[in-house]
Every structure is written in C-alpha cells, then in structure tokens.
Amino acid sequence: MFEAIARIFALVRKELSAILKDPQSRVSLFLPPVLQCLIFGYAATYDLNNAPYAVLDQDRSAASHDLLAAMDGSGVFHRVAQLSSIADIKTVIDEQHALLIVQIGQDFERRLASGLPANVQVIADGRNSNTGGTALGYVSTIVDNFNSNWAASHSEAPPPLRVTMRAWYNPNLETRWYMIPALIGTLTFLQTLLLTAMSVAREREQGTFDQLLVTPFRPPEIMIGKALPSVLIGLIQATLILLVAELWFRIPFAGAYGTLYVGLALFLTAAVGIGLMLSAVVATMQQAVLYAFVIIMPSTLLSGLATPLSNMPEVLQYVTLANPLRYAVDLARRVYLEGAGLSQLVPDLWPMAIIASVTLSAAAWLFRGGLE
C-alpha cells in the first residue's frame, strides 16, 4: 500500500515536471485563464452602457427636454445624433450609427399638460434582438420614472401604485456577477480535459506509454498518476480566476472557500475522467484535441453559462443531466453569489460524483483493454 502511494507520488512528480518544464506550455496553462477572465469579465455582459442613440425631437419643449435629459443621465445611453426628419431614421439604424431612435411627436407636451396620453416612439436595432430588447427595457424604465416625476410636479395626485423592485444576490443586476463565477468552472473544464487527453495521447503517440507499462506501475496507479496532476493544475487555475474575480472585479464572495474547492475537486475529477476516457480511445494527439472539442462545445452550450437551462426543450434538459459542467456552473454561482453551503449543494454534488466514478472506471476498463 505504502509502496503504491510512493509510486503514484513519483509518477505525479514526473507528470507535473513534464507539464511545467516547457515554458510555452507553462504560459499556455496559467496565462490564458487569467487573461480570458479579464477580457470576458468586461466583454461578456448583456448590460448596456453608453449605447448610442439618436433623437428625433419634433416637440422641442421643456417636457421633451426633460425626458431626453433622463435618457442622457441614465448612463446607459449616450446621444450620438440629432435627427431632423423621419427619413433619417432608416439610415441611422441600418448603418448601425445608433442602437436606438427616440422620436417625440410635436404635441408631446401639449398632450401631457391636457392629461392625455402622449406617445414616445422608440425604434431599436433588432439584429441582436437581445441587445435591442434590453435597450427597450431600459427606455421603458426611464419613461416610467419620467411619468412619476411629471405626475408629482404637475398634479396633486400621487402615482396610484408604487412598485418597489429588489433583486437578491446581485442587487445592481450586473451580468458580470453571473458570468465570472461560472467561468471558474468553464475555463478549468476546458483546460483540464484537454491537458489530460493530450498528455496520455502524447505518450501513446511517442511510444513512451508502452515504456510506462513495463515499469512496476499497475494500470490504476498510472491512471491516478495521470489524473492527479491535471486536477491540481485545474485547482490552481480556478484559484487564479477566483483571485481576478475578487481582487480585480471586486465581486463579493458570499460562500465558504472550502465548499467551493470541495465542489471543484469533484468536478475536475469528473472532467479528468472524461479526458482519460477520451485518451484511451484516440490514436493521436490531433484526434485527442478534436474529440475534446466535440465534447467541450456542447458541454459549454448546455451548461447554462450563456443561456438559461430552463429555456431548453425538455429532452435536452435531460441530456444536460449528464454534463458535469452544468453542475459546476450552478455550484460556482451558488457558492459565490448566494453563499450556499454543502448541504444545499447536494443536488449538484452527487451527480458529479457519479459522473466522475463512471468516467474513471470506464477509462480504467478501456486502458486495460488496450493493454492486454
């Protein structure tokens, strides 16, 4: 038993030094997660700020001025053009000079003053309908606020109904808060899976795997020796991303680090299991990478990272149950934002444990088949 541990330890040390010896691969293991986290932290957001909009103000009254001032002061929009005729609208939207056109008709103030509904027309570029829809949502809030201010200053009656909005876990509704914790799972998944699949495939391609087999190592020991370094590297990458999230983006960590690392270790074991399974069936490194992609792409898309799982058809929702990344994304978000504890995360933990044990035993079985 002790000898086995000593052998595994030696193998892990050899693996780690093989991975970390080459400066190019060292850089490609630890720089990308940090860079990606930084870039995507800024880029991967559905929130709008400084979205360009153009105005066609045919009223030019105090009221229309107030409404536009509210638009300008929102921080969400910034005015890029003042149009003079309806004919201009088409070009401005078509050529993407503005995301949004606000058109205020010429009797806007008069109608407001006489207690009539006054129309504000807004046209949004729907080429990315999500962005367009979000922009319209912001405008609707601005118009609502404008209405209550107008009512407060122009009539005795207070607004008939007050709506108080509150959001749990993410009070300012920043997409970044939702994305970055999920990136901890996604980026490490990608790298550990590739790393594991390629490290075995490389040895097979170069024939050194056969040499390993004539050593006193038993197949399970070789597997653990291959799996542990990848999990360790995955955990280091996760730590780097966590540091960027907390220190750079200042997203408050609500949970316990121990909980997050327990979950991540389980998740990375599942990812490494997939990588090992893959490496047992491929012949070359090229195949390892390409098949890894064939796995990574749908796993990412079906993880709930960018689009909600609940929007998927029921059949596919069942498919996602076999996707370890789905649980990791959920777990990272819940620990990070909601401060969920281990007991609340059981629904995420046990499926990952099952996936890990299934993939690891499948890999062991496939390896043994290849050896004999």
Next chain:
Amino acid sequence: MTVVATPSIRGRSTPGAVKLRRVAALVRKETYQLFRDPSSIAIGLFMPAMLILLFGYALSLDVKNVPVAVVLEAPSPTATELAARFALSPYFETRLLTSMPRARQLLLAQKVDGIVRIRSDFDRRFSLGDGEVQVLVDGSDANRARIIQGYAQGAIAQFVAQRAAEGQQRAASGTAVLQSRLWFNEADDSHYFLVPGLIVLIMTLIGSLLTALVMAREWERGTLEALFVTPVRAGEIVLAKMIPYFALGMVGLVLCILAAEFLFKVPFRGSVPILIGVSMLYLIASLAIGLLISSVTKNQFVASMATLIITFLPAVFLSGFLFDIRSMPAAIRIITYILPARYYVTLLQTLFLAGNIWGIVLPDAAILAGIAGMLLALTRRVAKKRLV
C-alpha cells in the same frame, strides 16, 4: 531520380511561380489525409450538424413562462384583481401563495424566479392613492432578472390603466406612452441572431483549429522538413494546405445556410453571392491564422490553446455575436477592431436580417479582405522563414 530532378530545376528557373501540378498533387495528399482521419470529419461535418441542432433548439434567450410566486396576504377584491393580472400574463406562470416565508423558501430553492408581494392592507392604501407592490427577483442572472422586472412592471401598468379606464381611480395626469418597435426582428426571436452567429463559430473551428493542428503535427513529426527537400515551395505548401480545408469550410457554410433557411426559418434579406463572398474572405483569414499559429508554435498542445484564445473564444465573446460591442470598455473595443470575426458577425447579421446595407457591407468586406490578404502574406513569409 532524374525524373524528379527535372521539374525541380525548371521550377527554380522561374522563382516564385506556383506550379499548379505540384499544388494539385499536394492537395490530393492533404485531402486523403483529411478524409482518412475520423477526427477531422468529426470537426468538419459532425460538429456543424450538432451545433446547428443545439443552436436551433437548445439556446434561447427568450424569457417566457417565468415561474413567480404571487403572495396575496389578504384576498381582497382589488388585490385579487392585481394578482389575476399576473396569472393572465403569458410571460408568467404564477403560484398563488398567502404567506411570504413560503415564497422565500421557493425562491431560495430556485423553484420560482421572483416574488410579487401584495400586502394585506393593499386595498385600503390603494384607494387612498398609496398602493404598493413589491417585486423581488433572483438577480443572479442579471439579464433574465431585468427582463422579468420589465414584464412585472408591464403587468402592473396594465392593471393601473384598466382601473383608470374603469374610472375607479382618479384620472391620472397625462402620461408618456412608450411605443416601441424592434426592427428586423419584430417577433423578438433569439434564433434570428443565434443562427447567423453559429456560422461564425463553425467557420472559425474548421478554419483555424483544424488547420493549426494539422500543420503543428507536421512540424512536430518533422514531415514538413521532409516536404522541404522536395521541389515544392513554401507558398505552394501553404496553398495546398488551405484548399481542402477551405472546401470543408464551405460545406459547413452551406449546411448552416440551409438549416437557417429551412429548419429555423430565419429570414434572409440580403443577397446570397455577397454572403458567400464575405464568408470566403473570413474563411481565408481563419485558415491563415491557423497556419500562422502552427508555424510559430510547432507544438500541438500549444497550437490548440493558442487557436482557442486567439480565434475561437473571441469569436464567441468579442465578436458582437452575443454581447454588444458598443457596451464594452474602450480597451476591449479596440481589441475587437483587429478581429476578423467582428466584421464577419456584423456582415452576417446585416445580410440575414437587414439586407444589403452598402454602408456596412462595403467597408466591412473591404476590411475583411485587407485582414485576409495581410494574414496570407504573413503566413507565407513565416512558413518560408521557418522552412529555410
């Protein structure tokens, strides 16, 4: 021996000239290699098909049937009417509750995405003009939360308008009424932009990842050096490597266009020749990046990582396909200007949904052509230098 030597001498007598026969032979070799390896087929054909299905059926940003808890603390007439507004809304699937703690439990357990709380004194205070509704949402997914808040506001506004129309409430002062339209996608269907975006991903995968790996493998195994002792030139090798993958990429493109047209019924309002033309430009740029990366790294692991970071992830995150570039900070926006994917996404979204808008098509296609040309020249130079 002399048979081999003769064309090489002739080849050298006209330096720089590309010999079609040699290129054709190399293309044939590459094509065999491509088809013999099941993993290239997996990326070239299986992956596009799978992505088409996933994008078409799995990904959607539309928010519908949101589960919300409506907490009606006292079943008075007005409060019940307001609760009914939520129940009737096509956007919500309401669960009517009478106490707040139970609703909180549901929100914690993620059984509902939001809580609408109507207090027990709602009727009395509403008649005094001081009604209050609390809307509490799970904010983790900010995008979804914002949309849910908007829907809730809409349902409440409808309730107020109806009360005003019935004369139950003092006529409010004039209100600004928002009339909004979403051009190019009136039905607000997220497939309209997801499916064109998919084309970018597939072209990037085939163009960059596959070629980067193929070339890196030849470097790793030294077979490229072996090619060098034959009469073929660097430019010819580059060309021969590109042609089969170019063809594979075009097959992927056709698959995507057919799926967009017939499976997902995404409107196509531009012209097909322009679409194919700009796609070729993008594919050339991607292929050149793939070859360039592999010539520089000469290692399959590093090449695949580099391709991922330089081409694939930016195509997802920085191209404007999902996230609006105009909302990104200036430093990130500047990076997007050098990415071919950015121009290709704009072109695709415009050609599919808006039509041939020359103010966008011409400049973006020109920039794409410029990038492709520059990358090609660079690839040829790097490959040559590495070979000699």
